[in-house]
Amino acid sequence: MEASGSASPHPVPLAPRTSEKTAQRAEPRGLRLILVSIIALVVIRFFTEVIPVVPRFANFIDIPIFFVLVGAAFMRAPLDWRERRDVSVLVACAWLFLLVCAMSTLVNANRVETAPVLVFIYGFLGPFGVFLAVYRVWPVGSALRLSRLFVALGVLQLVVVVFLDLPRLLASGNPDEISGTFGENAYQLVFFLLVFGALLAGIFTFEKKRPVARLVPLLSILSLSAIFLAQYRALLLTTFFTVILIAVLLGSARLRGVAVGIVTAFAFLLTLHYVADQLPGLKISGTIDVLTGDPTQIISKRADGLDHIVELFNDDPTYIMTGTGPGTYASRAFQTFTAAESTSQSNVAGSYVLRFTGGKPYTTDVSDRYIAPRVREGEVFQGSRALGMPFSDYTSVAAEVGVLGFLAIVIMYLTALIYAGRIALTVRRQLIPDDPLPALALACFAAFFVLLQMGLLQSWLEVTRITFPAWILLAVVTKEFHCRYRAKMPSRPATSR
16 A cells, blocks of 8 residues: 555646755855856866966866865765655666776776776766765755856856957967867867857746846857857867757747747857858868768768777677776776877876876777777868777777776766756746746756767766766756756655555
8 A cells, every 4th residue: 555645747846945045045165165166177277278377287176176075965964765766877877887897997907007997987987976966065046056157157268269269369370279268178168168058048048037148149159159260170060969959949948949049040050151251261161061061971980980999899809898997998097198298288187197107108908909000090081180089988988898887878978968858848848937947957958968979079078177067067957956846755755565
């Protein structure tokens, strides 16, 4: 016999448990800690590389942020049974991945080194640890504060691009000058601007009373222009897919969403062609020709760059289950140690990691055989080597820890994408007027949608400057959703007799 108070089949929108001001009074330290962490992650490279007033080792600020957030979480009450159930799939994937890493390390003990193994595990599971910490620490009712912060950081990127990066681009003709506050890495800027653009579209649709809603058309055009200036190659297709996805989601929500969807798609095409015509040195026209002519060339070129995984598994099928060992093949963890002597400005960790390898770059037999030759012979396609390079989160994880580890990471990120998508769809159907949650949920969905595609192009799932904010967004959106739209449920699990 079931206990009374069974759950209703659909989420029931409830008023927030606490107002924003009440939440700030109740949990000011947790709120400020999370907001300051996001700011530090987004702007630190500006002050270590663009205007170097802070030592370069400050680029590792994600590590103390991780430990501080986890420490703050341990000082809070543990999650209740419903909260544990809500994240159970993600937790199971994390434990499976950790178990697989341990097994692969033991099997490949003669090849692995401790430091690369730890960096590999931290790169993939650190963001999830931040998610759990923020989920516990976040004070419900503060969603608007997070939304305002992302808007402010997005505007900051545009200010830096217009007044600092663009003059440098016009003087040098080098598109790498467009990077906002992300130092030498323009792709991180592109990721952030795509999330920012999704947030703006959500604000325009669902929070029309916010002052920034009036500026959304202008900010969207500026964001798209910055994206096209920063890169015109590998991520252009991702940008196109993201814009179309936002247009579809908003267009199915309400008439105002249809308008912003159409305007966003039109702005994408107009801005793309304008930048291509005004700055021919960026070679965007060639990329447009490929996309409008035969986009399968992009897929084919990327497949050619990643077929080394097939050769590895054919030569030694045991690697399918055991992998070659964490941090031994092509992951960002491996690249961090093998490229320690690189003089590139983007090589942040080089001089530091040499201390863990006896002063010599880290090498392994499998990487020397399958990866190094492809790096040397990488082809240029539409002005970029990205599509032909052998680096990808998916192939590197499969190679280093086997198929089970690959499935654990893919399922974890797909689950996060589904969580964010489900929340975005639910809150737009059962809308609380001027609630900031729908726009944040849309931005969160866009973040994981972009991350999953970026994982095909490089080892981006190990870059904490983009994964930490994405998982923080998911934690906040999930917790706010469960408190505002949780179905009527019993206070404890139902029991049967």
